[in-house]
Amino acid sequence: MSRFSPISRPGAPRATGAARSPGGSRKSGAPRAPQLLTEVLSRTDAFAPLRAGVEQIAAIQRDLGALLPDYLATSIEPGFIKDGKLALFAAHNALAARLRHLEPRLVADLQARGWPIDGVRIRVRPQAVKEPPQPKQARMTPVGAAALATLSETLPPSPLQEALAKMAARHLRRR
Structure with missing residues (x-):
């Protein structure tokens, strides 16, 4: 059993859209160009709530980038505001602890920027482990x-x- 729907697999027949050849490529020629998420979400009213949420998270991310030190801003991901609490996801426990120390000031600063929050909910969401750098292969004559x-x-x-x-x-x- 595949974890992908039949529509998402390359070469699978589609109910709508361009016809595909047996190899799975488009008959029209060139592949589709990447599109902005906001452009895709603005095509139909069904995506309006999702678009509003994406725009809200992007705006919170910009404000966090302006309010937090660089090392924190790049390792923190904002979530949605629920019951007056802003969800913040830290990359690891040390950053979450540092963020908890800054919480009162951060809440006050976000309120001053117009965000309707009365607190933050800090959670740890580990990021994928990066591959270690390749060992140096320096050559000397x-x-x-x-x-x-x-x-x-x-x-x-x-x-x-x-x-x-x-x-x-x-x-x-x-x-």
């Missing part, structure tokens, strides 16, 4: 590695001399 080895031999014993000798040996060994 044999001449450069030999120059480092020579330099390390001329220096008196020290942490710098040991580091240069180790680096020269590692790059000479690769060759």
Whole structure:
């Protein structure tokens, strides 16, 4: 059983829209261009409540960006206002704790900007783990590695001399 509806799968027959060839591509030629979310939501009145919610969250996000320090503003996602409480989602517990310290001032500042809130509800929503950066793959020419080895031999014993000798040996060994 697929977790996608038959309409959302490429190549699946559609009830409306352009006809598809057996390979799943559009017969009309070029693929559709990306569209702005606000443009899609403004096409019909059925999406009016959703559009209002999206616009509200975007406006709250802009205000939070102006009121909070950069490290907090980029790691906080606003939610909807429900029963006078604004839902805020922090990336991890440390940011949530910091946000709780700023809560009274933040509520006052948002009220001053016209938001009808009397408090915030802070929740932790972990973000996806980012892939670790690839290890450095720096390459050094044999001449450069030999120059480092020579330099390390001329220096008196020290942490710098040991580091240069180790680096020269590692790059000479690769060759």
